[in-house]
Amino acid sequence: MKKPGNHPAFKVFQSVYILQMLWAFIVLGAIVLLHFVLALVIGDLQWIDRTALSALSNPMQVYMFVMGIIAGAYFLKHFIRHGVTRKHTFAGSLAAGFAVVVSLQVVALALTFLSYGFEAITPYEAGRETIAYLGEERGYILSMTINAALTLVYYLFGWLIGIGFYRFKVLRGFGFIVLAIFAIGITSTMWLPGSEMNVMGIPLHIIETKSLWVAFIITDTVLLFGVVLLYTIHRNAPVKPN
Amino acid sequence: MKIETTFEDIVLDYGDLRALSKVSFSMEEGKTYGLIGRNGAGKTTLLSLLASYQRPSGGSVKVYGENPFENAAIMKDVQFLYTRNLADEDETIAKYLKECESFRENFDMEYAHTLMERFGLKKDQKLSKLSTGMQSALLVVEGLAANSPITIFDEIHHGMDAPSRNIYYEAILESQAKNPRIVILSTHLVSEMAYLFDHVLILDRGKLLIDEPYDDVVERGVTLTGDADKVDAFVTGRTVIDEKTLGKTKAAMLYETFADSDRKQAKEEGLQVSTVSLQELFIHLTKEDNHEKTG
Numbered sequence: 001m002k003k004p005g006n007h008p009a010f011k012v013f014q015s016v017y018i019l020q021m022l023w024a025f026i027v028l029g030a031i032v033l034l035h036f037v038l039a040l041v042i043g044d045l046q047w048i049d050r051t052a053l054s055a056l057s058n059p060m061q062v063y064m065f066v067m068g069i070i071a072g073a074y075f076l077k078h079f080i081r082h083g084v085t086r087k088h089t090f091a092g093s094l095a096a097g098f099a100v101v102v103s104l105q106v107v108a109l110a111l112t113f114l115s116y117g118f119e120a121i122t123p124y125e126a127g128r129e130t131i132a133y134l135g136e137e138r139g140y141i142l143s144m145t146i147n148a149a150l151t152l153v154y155y156l157f158g159w160l161i162g163i164g165f166y167r168f169k170v171l172r173g174f175g176f177i178v179l180a181i182f183a184i185g186i187t188s189t190m191w192l193p194g195s196e197m198n199v200m201g202i203p204l205h206i207i208e209t210k211s212l213w214v215a216f217i218i219t220d221t222v223l224l225f226g227v228v229l230l231y232t233i234h235r236n237a238p239v240k241p242n
Numbered sequence: 243m244k245i246e247t248t249f250e251d252i253v254l255d256y257g258d259l260r261a262l263s264k265v266s267f268s269m270e271e272g273k274t275y276g277l278i279g280r281n282g283a284g285k286t287t288l289l290s291l292l293a294s295y296q297r298p299s300g301g302s303v304k305v306y307g308e309n310p311f312e313n314a315a316i317m318k319d320v321q322f323l324y325t326r327n328l329a330d331e332d333e334t335i336a337k338y339l340k341e342c343e344s345f346r347e348n349f350d351m352e353y354a355h356t357l358m359e360r361f362g363l364k365k366d367q368k369l370s371k372l373s374t375g376m377q378s379a380l381l382v383v384e385g386l387a388a389n390s391p392i393t394i395f396d397e398i399h400h401g402m403d404a405p406s407r408n409i410y411y412e413a414i415l416e417s418q419a420k421n422p423r424i425v426i427l428s429t430h431l432v433s434e435m436a437y438l439f440d441h442v443l444i445l446d447r448g449k450l451l452i453d454e455p456y457d458d459v460v461e462r463g464v465t466l467t468g469d470a471d472k473v474d475a476f477v478t479g480r481t482v483i484d485e486k487t488l489g490k491t492k493a494a495m496l497y498e499t500f501a502d503s504d505r506k507q508a509k510e511e512g513l514q515v516s517t518v519s520l521q522e523l524f525i526h527l528t529k530e531d532n533h534e535k536t537g
Contacts, residue, residue, distance in 0.1 A: 006347075008314060008318070008345070011344055011345060015341065015344070079345075080293075080294070080295060080317075081322070082341075082342070082345035082346070083317045083318040083319070083320060083321070083345060083346070083390075084314075084317065084318075084345065085294075085312045085313070085314050085317055086312060087312060088314065236297065236312075238295065238296035238297070239290075239295040239296065240290075240295070241286060241289075241290050241293075241295055241322065241324045241396070242324070242326070
């Protein structure tokens with residue numbers, strides 16, 4: 001039996017996780033730096049008044065959306081060159097995306113606590129505002145879980161856009177953009193307190209608020225749909241050597 | 243386990259276009275195969291089936307007696323190298339080879355460094371800064387150091403200068419002797435690489451024209467030169483793939499088994515018999531009007 005470390009899916013996981021975390025630190029580092037610059041220059045910006053966990057949730061979603069597109073456009077071709085099956089490439093990339101999303105939540109939480117510590121010893125004032133999911137503050141663990149689930153939706157549907165364009169070319173590729181807007185729209189709306197549908201900051205439609213469980217079930221259903229669709233597309237995908 | 247590969251009645255369609263038509267052949271360990279064909283003949287498509295990049299529309303590919311598509315045990319043993327543009331890759335050669343090593347269990351990093359030295363590649367060079375020829379050299383390093391039981395080089399000599407190509411050819415011979423495997427060289431540089439081939443596969447418009455040992459192929463090609471009338475009389479009923487006439491002198495290129503008795507008879511009739519290179523055979527066998535004769 002193979003050692004887990006020698007399994008091709010694990011090697012894919014390792015390779016993707018390291019790459020995405022490395023880029024994430026560069027992006028998040030730039031955002032944290034921007035935070036301090038804005039705090040010094042402007043001072044009363046709403047974004048600055050948020051906790052690091054809340055302030056980083058949107059940038060993390062956008063970051064993972066871009067990572068998803070890159071995963072769809074390049075990973076299949078890249079790993080098949082190394083003799084890795086589609087199934088293992090898919091499993092490794094999915095697990096890595098999930099691990100990156102969770103790790104980023106932990107990093108954001110650590111930054112939140114660091115900012116409190118920084119506040120205690122310097123004149124810096126740490127943000128205290130959090131994102132109210134379904135109109136209520138949810139505490140660190142639940143907020144991180146919801147953030148992670150929403151970020152994972154961005155990753156999966158970014159990935160679908162990437163693989164959609166790679167496998168089905170431009171015209172049908174656009175269909176995946178529409179699908180992503182729809183999926184991201186539904187899941188984002190599930191967690192809003194009022195009646196606004198928000199897609200990447202753009203209010204689009206009106207849906208009534210639901211319970212925590214309904215929001216979780218719908219978000220998980222969208223995630224499951226994304227995973228199944230991605231696997232279906234990957235399973236027998238032809239790869240062009242170029 | 244001794245590696246064997248068979249292609250049986252392979253058909254591949256891209257919509258209405260038939261890229262490969264009933265292609266059948268087999269390959270065995272320790273041999274270097276020269277896959278030659280004109281542009282668009284279907285060479286890369288054929289190789290991509292072996293590397294599990296896609297599935298055939300019909301027929302079967304077997305490696306160790308099994309279908310390689312999505313077969314992890316086989317895919318790790320097939321190394322398919324083709325020209326890629328590395329201009330956007332920011333990593334260094336060392337990092338690139340490290341990643342290759344992590345996926346190929348037989349990868350020999352020490353040998354990779356030896357080859358790099360021969361090609362003049364440096365570990366800390368960024369891929370984006372490599373010239374086209376150096377990128378090709380890196381692919382040779384990757385392909386040979388991986389020691390995969392099936393190694394496919396698909397036209398990877400782009401941009402390589404003559405000395406680098408010579409290092410590439412020497413390394414193939416050396417590596418094949420040290421670690422026998424199936425090596426497939428898909429190339430347009432027929433005259434330059436012919437000496438590397440143990441076996442020749444000529445693909446033309448999706449059909450396999452020739453599947454024979456190199457020596458047999460070149461032995462079949464002969465040119466008869468002499469008086470036009472005598473040449474015409476001699477070649478009647480034989481497979482003539484090219485003819486050239488200058489005044490009363492004619493040269494006819496034949497592609498068929500030329501026995502010692504034929505050779506003797508030709509000499510007696512005052513005809514000069516000369517051998518034909520693989521490149522010449524390839525050029526003439528793949529001519530439109532020779533299709534019927536050889537197909």
